[in-house]
Amino acid sequence: MPPGRQLTSLLQAGDVHAALASFYNHTPPAVSHLNDIVAVSGKGTHVFTAGGDSYLDMTSGIGVVSTGHCHVRVVHAVQAQAAKLVHAQQNIFGAHEAGISLIDRLLQIMPSASRPENVINKFFFTNSGSEAIDNAIKVARGHTGKPNIIAFEGGFHGRTYGAMACTSSKTIYRQGFGPVMPGVFIAPYPACLHCKASSDQEYPLPPDTQHTMVKPRSCCNGPLEAVEWMLKMQTAPQETAGIIVEPILGEGGIITPPPGFLLGLRKLCDKHGMLLILDEVRVILLRHLLLHQLCHFYACWISRLGGMQVWAHTLMTTDLHHQSKR
Ligand SMILES: Cc1ncc(COP(=O)(O)O)c(C=O)c1O
Numbered sequence: 001m002p003p004g005r006q007l008t009s010l011l012q013a014g015d016v017h018a019a020l021a022s023f024y025n026h027t028p029p030a031v032s033h034l035n036d037i038v039a040v041s042g043k044g045t046h047v048f049t050a051g052g053d054s055y056l057d058m059t060s061g062i063g064v065v066s067t068g069h070c071h072v073r074v075v076h077a078v079q080a081q082a083a084k085l086v087h088a089q090q091n092i093f094g095a096h097e098a099g100i101s102l103i104d105r106l107l108q109i110m111p112s113a114s115r116p117e118n119v120i121n122k123f124f125f126t127n128s129g130s131e132a133i134d135n136a137i138k139v140a141r142g143h144t145g146k147p148n149i150i151a152f153e154g155g156f157h158g159r160t161y162g163a164m165a166c167t168s169s170k171t172i173y174r175q176g177f178g179p180v181m182p183g184v185f186i187a188p189y190p191a192c193l194h195c196k197a198s199s200d201q202e203y204p205l206p207p208d209t210q211h212t213m214v215k216p217r218s219c220c221n222g223p224l225e226a227v228e229w230m231l232k233m234q235t236a237p238q239e240t241a242g243i244i245v246e247p248i249l250g251e252g253g254i255i256t257p258p259p260g261f262l263l264g265l266r267k268l269c270d271k272h273g274m275l276l277i278l279d280e281v282r283v284i285l286l287r288h289l290l291l292h293q294l295c296h297f298y299a300c301w302i303s304r305l306g307g308m309q310v311w312a313h314t315l316m317t318t319d320l321h322h323q324s325k326r
Pocket of ligand 1: 128130133156157158159188246251279283
């Protein structure tokens with residue numbers, strides 16, 4: 001048997017354990033696996049094995065197949081495009097038809113903003129969430145001319161070096177790979193469930209805030225103060241390019257910050273000429289109600305639109321786009 005065929009033949013012969021053992025042997029141990037299921041096909045909410053077992057996939061590919069496995073419209077769109085044009089390299093061609101129509105559709109769904117300069121109307125398409133985050137860091141550094149980034153405890157932003165430096169949800173992502181990219185400072189994320197403080201204070205909201213979704217709620221204000229302290233004690237505003245945050249902490253524990261926290265961050269960014277970078281790779285663009293609450297933000301939105309392929313992008317307001325990856 002030719003060496004390259006062995007794994008496939010084992011699977012076809014029904015020896016799933018041997019195929020899997022061989023697969024693990026030929027792939028890096030860095031990737032962890034929650035179970036030993038070998039997925040062969042998927043439909044809607046379910047995944048099927050070669051033996052015909054079906055499993056309810058409650059993960060939706062961590063947001064990648066949020067329309068369900070092999071949604072008929074997604075499959076048709078991919079098939080039609082693959083038959084028409086697979087790749088038109090961006091430096092070679094001015095544009096391609098699919099890209100033009102995608103921008104059209106994204107513009108239609110972007111939220112309105114109170115000021116024209118805050119409208120999100122620039123899109124930079126990337127291959128993965130990590131690349132989108134790295135790009136956002138580059139935009140923040142390039143645009144502000146400042147080196148440092150504030151990220152949050154428990155945040156997961158990806159596995160590339162820039163994104164990894166902002167990630168602190170588990171030690172395994174960095175262990176053995178340091179030194180990581182310098183200039184990242186990690187602040188505490190508001191974990192209100194575990195907050196020991198009791199206070200009736202609320203986060204101070206920007207004066208022009210008219211959003212009904214921001215409901216008053218008792219809050220100790222500690223995490224926002226911690227960021228302010230960080231700007232006094234560890235990274236000066238003059239050296240801080242931006243703050244990167246997951247609007248809902250994902251891997252770090254599915255934690256929603258108290259209302260007003262994100263607006264407080266935005267206010268801090270405005271005060272000190274820093275950019276607020278919202279990582280919505282996991283919560284998924286437009287599925288997150290906060291989009292409407294934060295739509296006037298002068299920020300980069302990073303998201304992965306579900307459907308079929310891992311696909312991400314950095315969204316930004318007009319005057320940020322010059323710094324995008326060259
Ligand atoms: C919040 C968040 N940011 C960034 C990433 C990195 O995305 P990718 O795995 O596509 O590089 C992920 C991945 O799950 C994520 O959950």
